[in-house]
Amino acid sequence: MSLFIYNSLSRTKEQFEPLHPEMVSMYVCGPTVYGHAHLGHAKSYVSFDVVVRWLRQSGYRVKYVQNITDVGHLTDDADEGEDKISKQASLEKTDPMEIAQFYTRSFYEDMDRLGVLRPNIAPAATAHIPEQIDLIERLVKSGHAYEVNGNVYFSVKSFDGYGKLSGRTDQDALQSGIRVGIRSDKRESSDFALWKKADERHLMKWNSPWSVGYPGWHLECSAMSMKYLGESIDIHGGGMENKFPHHDCEIAQSEAATGKPYVRFWMHNNMVTINGIKMGKSLNNSVNLKDLFRETDPLVIRFFILQSHYRSQLDYSETAIKASRTGLEKLHETQRRLREQKDGTGVFDCEPFARRFTEAMDDDFNTPIAIAVLFELSKAINAALDQHNGIADGSCKEVQAFINQAGKETLGIFDQNDRDKNREGKESTRKFEAVMELLLQLRAEAREQKDFALSDKIRDLLLIKSGIEIKDTKEGASWSWKSGA
RNA sequence: GGCGAUGUGGGUGAGUGGUCUAAGCCAAGGGUCUGCAAAACUCUUUAUCACAAGUUCGAAUCUUGUCAUCGCCUCCA
Numbered sequence: 156m157s158l159f160i161y162n163s164l165s166r167t168k169e170q171f172e173p174l175h176p177e178m179v180s181m182y183v184c185g186p187t188v189y190g191h192a193h194l195g196h197a198k199s200y201v202s203f204d205v206v207v208r209w210l211r212q213s214g215y216r217v218k219y220v221q222n223i224t225d226v227g228h229l230t231d232d233a234d235e236g237e238d239k240i241s242k243q244a245s246l247e248k249t250d251p252m253e254i255a256q257f258y259t260r261s262f263y264e265d266m267d268r269l270g271v272l273r274p275n276i277a278p279a280a281t282a283h284i285p286e287q288i289d290l291i292e293r294l295v296k297s298g299h300a301y302e303v304n305g306n307v308y309f310s311v312k313s314f315d316g317y318g319k320l321s322g323r324t325d326q327d328a329l330q331s332g333i334r335v336g337i338r339s340d341k342r343e344s345s346d347f348a349l350w351k352k353a354d355e356r357h358l359m360k361w362n363s364p365w366s367v368g369y370p371g372w373h374l375e376c377s378a379m380s381m382k383y384l385g386e387s388i389d390i391h392g393g394g395m396e397n398k399f400p401h402h403d404c405e406i407a408q409s410e411a412a413t414g415k416p417y418v419r420f421w422m423h424n425n426m427v428t429i430n431g432i433k434m435g436k437s438l439n440n441s442v443n444l445k446d447l448f449r450e451t452d453p454l455v456i457r458f459f460i461l462q463s464h465y466r467s468q469l470d471y472s473e474t475a476i477k478a479s480r481t482g483l484e485k486l487h488e489t490q491r492r493l494r495e496q497k498d499g500t501g502v503f504d505c506e507p508f509a510r511r512f513t514e515a516m517d518d519d520f521n522t523p524i525a526i527a528v529l530f531e532l533s534k535a536i537n538a539a540l541d542q543h544n545g546i547a548d549g550s551c552k553e554v555q556a557f558i559n560q561a562g563k564e565t566l567g568i569f570d571q572n573d574r575d576k577n578r579e580g581k582e583s584t585r586k587f588e589a590v591m592e593l594l595l596q597l598r599a600e601a602r603e604q605k606d607f608a609l610s611d612k613i614r615d616l617l618l619i620k621s622g623i624e625i626k627d628t629k630e631g632a633s634w635s636w637k638s639g640a
Numbered sequence: 641g642g643c644g645a646u647g648u649g650g651g652u653g654a655g656u657g658g659u660c661u662a663a664g665c666c667a668a669g670g671g672u673c674u675g676c677a678a679a680a681c682u683c684u685u686u687a688u689c690a691c692a693a694g695u696u697c698g699a700a701u702c703u704u705g706u707c708a709u710c711g712c713c714u715c716c717a
Binding site for chain 1: 645665713
């Protein structure tokens with residue numbers, strides 16, 4: 156059994172082997188923290204979360220680094236434009252650090268709710284200015300970068316193979332399409348900034364050998380990736396839109412500095428669209444996660460994301476979310492039945508399902524197939540439970556173990572109940588369950604006396620007023636939250 | 641204009657040479673179960689895979705062309 160990953164660099168699926176046995180180094184481009192996270196962030200980080208989880212379950216130790224960009228990305232690259240974080244700071248009448256901290260916390264809140272595991276290391280760009288300066292110095296010394304008026308640029312011509320990731324290798328053709336900034340000090344218009352001199356109004360700036368300024372926008376990932384993971388890493392992930400120029404620039408500056416391959420496997424996840432059009436902050440059509448969570452269980456969002464492949468576009472609509480919610484409930488229902496089932500004698504073999512699940516995950520993290528396997532498993536379990544002889548305890552434990560591993564540990568779509576209980580506190584949950592049990596008992600008595608008016612009243616009012624659904628099964632009545640609430 | 645990708649049933653979404661008379665989910669309809677529901681199970685309905693040509697014994701799957709859509713080429717997950 157071996158894992159295959161689609162490598163954006165070679166544009167093929169390649170068998171994955173880490174550089175160092177048992178130990179995977181992985182870096183994923185983190186968010187620029189100047190606003191709340193949206194559905195696009197969710198897709199990206201949920202996807203890579205599953206990658207990390209699966210690698211770990213495959214027996215690897217994964218060192219997962221995901222940066223926080225709290226400086227440097229400008230609204231424009233023609234030596235103009237504003238730092239977006241500074242811009243937001245002036246909008247909110249505060250300083251950049253507060254903006255960065257505020258939205259960093261907001262980001263993690265949202266990711267936690269989506270069940271995204273925290274990275275092992277989450278370095279902030281502003282905390283690694285010396286490392287970035289060091290990297291620039293290496294590039295200047297080796298002749299790959301040059302300084303003009305306090306600005307330092309990377310010379311694209313000095314690096315063979317620039318643009319190999321995106322396929323944009325013909326720089327002359329490229330340049331004809333680029334607006335050449337009149338005030339730019341660049342030798343070639345496709346050269347990119349490593350260090351920029353700050354003007355007086357600029358809020359975030361640091362001393363450097365060249366000027367008081369700030370680092371260019373591709374530099375932090377290279378510097379921090381090298382610091383924490385080494386000069387060659389196994390996996391680098393990010394959004395499709397970052398292939399060019401961001402990742403091509405990263406490759407150029409890193410490999411020019413070290414002479415070693417920077418990244419072995421490049422992974423790019425696709426975009427979220429709304430009505431077929433990309434969701435983006437700058438397009439003002441992004442779906443804010445905090446807003447979304449008000450109406451939709453974060454786990455439904457996670458499930459919705461994983462129902463399509465990470466390299467496919469995901470089109471958002473309320474109908475699609477609703478369909479996902481119904482589907483996920485179905486899986487949760489089976490899980491519940493399994494938990495509550497009385498001992499039977501039937502044997503259930505979940506090995507074929509487990510094998511197919513693993514095959515799907517090993518094939519470039521094919522979560523839609525993996526989920527389809529869970530649905531088929533669910534159907535088979537339900538059918539078995541409907542039989543008179545049920546499922547024997549031993550078999551049941553095995554199935555539960557698999558479901559726990561696949562649904563909870565790998566995909567992270569099965570732990571909602573536990574999380575809710577933790578959040579509410581054990582004491583109140585226990586009391587609530589006792590009350591529900593009493594209600595069910597009263598209703599059972601009413602039914603025994605054929606007082607259906609009363610029993611239906613209990614059932615209907617619970618559903619309408621509290622979103623609690625009662626179901627009469629062979630094993631007696633049970634209740635569950637009707638989600639959507 | 642350049643680079644990259646996609647086009648599969650009512651919706652969604654897998655499938656990259658034969659097991660595809662195309663998975664799974666949602667939606668629709670019939671049945672079993674039930675006091676009635678719900679849930680579950682079961683059956684059924686809607687696809688020859690954008691279009692055209694080609695390669696092959698054989699293609700949704702490879703090649704070429706056409707059309708359409710999307711992303712990148714300014715920050716963006």
